[in-house]
Amino acid sequence: xxxxxxxxxxxxxxxxxxxxxxxxxxxxxxxxxxxxxxxxxxxxxxxxxxxxxxxxxxxxxxxxxxxxxxxxxxxxxxxxxxxxxxxxxxxxxxxxxxxxxxxxxxxxxxxxxxxxxxxxxxxxxxxxxxxxxxxxxxxxxxxxxxxxxxxxxxxxxxxxxxxxxxxxxxxxxxxxxxxxxxxxxxxxxxxxxxxxxxxxxxxxxxxxxxxxxxxxxxxxxxxxxxxxxxxxxxxxxxxxxxx
Amino acid sequence: xxxxxxxxxxxxxxxxxxxxxxxxxxxxxxxxxxxxxxxxxxxxxxxxxxxxxxxxxxxxxxxxxxxxxxxxxxxxxxxxxxxxxxxxxxxxxxxxxxxxxxxxxxxxxxxxxxxxxxxxxxxxxxxxxxxxxxxxxxxxxxxxxxxxxxxxxxxxxxxxxxxxxxxxxxxxxxxxxxxxxxxxxxxxxxxxxxxxxxxxxxxxxxxxxxxxxxxxxxxxxxxxxxxxxxxxxxxxxxxxxxx
DNA sequence: TTTAGCATTTTGGCATTCCAAAACTCCAAT
DNA sequence: ATTGGAGTTTTGGAATGCCAAAATGCTAAA
Numbered sequence: 001x002x003x004x005x006x007x008x009x010x011x012x013x014x015x016x017x018x019x020x021x022x023x024x025x026x027x028x029x030x031x032x033x034x035x036x037x038x039x040x041x042x043x044x045x046x047x048x049x050x051x052x053x054x055x056x057x058x059x060x061x062x063x064x065x066x067x068x069x070x071x072x073x074x075x076x077x078x079x080x081x082x083x084x085x086x087x088x089x090x091x092x093x094x095x096x097x098x099x100x101x102x103x104x105x106x107x108x109x110x111x112x113x114x115x116x117x118x119x120x121x122x123x124x125x126x127x128x129x130x131x132x133x134x135x136x137x138x139x140x141x142x143x144x145x146x147x148x149x150x151x152x153x154x155x156x157x158x159x160x161x162x163x164x165x166x167x168x169x170x171x172x173x174x175x176x177x178x179x180x181x182x183x184x185x186x187x188x189x190x191x192x193x194x195x196x197x198x199x200x201x202x203x204x205x206x207x208x209x210x211x212x213x214x215x216x217x218x219x220x221x222x223x224x225x226x227x228x229x230x231x232x233x234x235x236x237x238x239x240x241x242x243x
Numbered sequence: 244x245x246x247x248x249x250x251x252x253x254x255x256x257x258x259x260x261x262x263x264x265x266x267x268x269x270x271x272x273x274x275x276x277x278x279x280x281x282x283x284x285x286x287x288x289x290x291x292x293x294x295x296x297x298x299x300x301x302x303x304x305x306x307x308x309x310x311x312x313x314x315x316x317x318x319x320x321x322x323x324x325x326x327x328x329x330x331x332x333x334x335x336x337x338x339x340x341x342x343x344x345x346x347x348x349x350x351x352x353x354x355x356x357x358x359x360x361x362x363x364x365x366x367x368x369x370x371x372x373x374x375x376x377x378x379x380x381x382x383x384x385x386x387x388x389x390x391x392x393x394x395x396x397x398x399x400x401x402x403x404x405x406x407x408x409x410x411x412x413x414x415x416x417x418x419x420x421x422x423x424x425x426x427x428x429x430x431x432x433x434x435x436x437x438x439x440x441x442x443x444x445x446x447x448x449x450x451x452x453x454x455x456x457x458x459x460x461x462x463x464x465x466x467x468x469x470x471x472x473x474x475x476x477x478x479x480x481x482x483x484x485x486x
Numbered sequence: 487t488t489t490a491g492c493a494t495t496t497t498g499g500c501a502t503t504c505c506a507a508a509a510c511t512c513c514a515a516t
Numbered sequence: 517a518t519t520g521g522a523g524t525t526t527t528g529g530a531a532t533g534c535c536a537a538a539a540t541g542c543t544a545a546a
């Protein structure tokens with residue numbers, strides 16, 4: 001209302017959006033998510049609050065709160081003696097998460113069909129096109145990112161905030177496993193065909209078919225992930241258990 | 244391992260289970276959930292960390308962490324100026340949550356059919372029997388509790404930890420709305436019929452039918468809740484908005 | 487009566503500190 | 517070589533204090 005407020009907003013920068021200034025907790029939580037995804041903080045790693053706080057240049061107070069958030073997201077777990085460590089889900093846990101994720105995406109697809117715009121459909125189709133076109137040229141990470149973005153776009157189109165939020169959390173939990181799985185490109189052709197089926201059903205705004213296509217797609221994800229991680233598991237074997 | 248540990252465990256009490264001693268954060272979080280459900284902390288109420296901490300007999304440090312957890316659960320929201328308040332979801336938000344909950348329970352029913360034991364089925368059926376038998380004698384709260392327990396038993400039977408966990412969170416978020424809805428007993432007969440259909444399908448371990456029955460049951464819950472809360476809303480009108 | 491603006495109080499964010507418990511180290515006894 | 521245990525270090529839990537920002541109360545001008 002006052003002059004002062006307006007001036008400050010302008011000073012803030014280009015966008016001048018009404019952000020209440022990010023807290024260290026949020027910054028730390030975002031940074032931690034990134035560190036975990038990039039495996040700078042590897043799965044199973046024990047975390048020293050003091051060391052990590054120092055590394056982030058903050059005190060333990062906001063870091064502890066950030067860890068509490070990541071614990072709720074399933075990215076951090078506390079041992080019985082209360083020492084935090086990066087979550088290292090077993091294969092069967094990943095599988096269970098994928099099953100829930102399948103139901104969430106199926107619901108998202110169903111809801112999306114009722115309200116998705118042409119522009120949104122075009123965006124999803126564009127992701128699919130890029131994935132298909134770049135199948136042999138894109139890096140594994142780029143392909144994977146496009147895949148994730150496509151799924152996320154569909155979920156966003158559901159316009160259901162709690163669904164979007166819940167899906168986001170499962171996504172974060174499963175990111176590593178799905179990335180690893182995507183790197184060994186077995187069943188690549190099938191994946192692409194499934195993507196096509198999803199876009200096709202969505203384009204027709206066929207709720208039943210979209211839901212079914214997504215459910216089927218996630219079901220294959222369960223199989224693929226299981227295969228990929230089982231092989232990985234054999235390579236390291238006991239290593240994963242002891243950590 | 245040492246003598247000392249054993250003695251301490253015995254001193255601890257009857258059960259001597261390996262609990263790492265509850266932290267104030269957990270105690271506070273549980274207490275807060277209870278206060279919110281019982282509306283001792285009414286929806287939309289502003290919370291003063293200092294006052295609440297004093298009321299709970301703890302310092303702000305563990306309380307803040309507890310609030311962070313409840314925020315993740317959707318029971319506490321932070322205003323743009325970072326002041327915590329009890330969440331007060333609008334009708335459309337409740338509706339969206341119920342839709343997701345429907346998908347979760349449908350999935351739970353489907354999974355449960357694959358692994359549910361006879362004892363578990365008997366337990367679910369027993370809940371249903373008590374609800375039906377006590378329809379005119381039980382207090383609204385008792386009826387409601389039985390209803391919740393029945394649903395929870397089915398979800399538990401899915402044996403899917405992330406699903407159980409996610410369902411629990413949605414349940415906490417929706418508790419108040421569903422309780423209010425259950426108190427005006429319109430569509431009571433239909434609800435009982437739907438319960439019967441669920442138990443019936445589950446008894447036959449018919450995954451498809453169980454899933455469908457639960458989905459249908461939650462769809463009526465959306466309608467019932469909408470009707471109930473819309474009437475309530477008219478009574479108070481602007482009151483709910485300003486808060 | 488309404489409102490603009492200043493002074494005061496209250497609020498949450500964060501750093502710091504202390505403490506008990508857990509983890510670790512190391513050495514002696516077997 | 518293994519184990520038991522005492523002593524040391526490290527760890528997270530929790531309380532406290534300070535600060536800037538937000539909320540509130542109050543006064544005076546219109």
